[in-house]
Amino acid sequence: MESFKNTLIRFMSGRYGIDQLYYAGLLVALGLMMVNLMVNSTILMILSNALILLMVLRGFSRKISRRRSENEQFLKLWNPVKKEGRIFLRRIKEVRVHRYRKCPHCRKMLKLPIKRGKHMVKCPACNESFAVRVLV
C-alpha cells in the first residue's frame, strides 16, 4: 500500500492536479448525465464523457501555468455568479426579518429591517435619502 502511495506521488509530481474548474467540469458533466437519463441522447453522453476526460487530462497536465490561467479565467466568470448566489440565499434566509434594497445613488445593497409601507431611508454609504416601499 505504501509503495502504491509513493508511486502515485511520484506520478503526480510536476503535474497540475485538481482545481475549481475541475470540480465545475465534473458537476456540469454530472448535470448532462442527469439530463441524459431523461432524453437518452448519444450526443449528451459523448459530451459528458468528453468533459470528464478533459477534466482528468487537465489534472495530469504538466503545463501548470497554462492550466492555472484557465482556472483564473473560469474564476473571473464564476466568482460574481457565486457572490450573487450567496446574496440571493441570504435574502431568502432572512425574508422574515430583513428586506434588501439597492441604493439608487451609489448602487450599494442595503439590509433594512422590515417596516411595512412607504418610508424614507438614509444610505449609510453615501448619506443620500430615498423612498422605500415594503409591501409584505
Ligand SMILES: [Zn+2]
Ligand atoms: Zn448610497
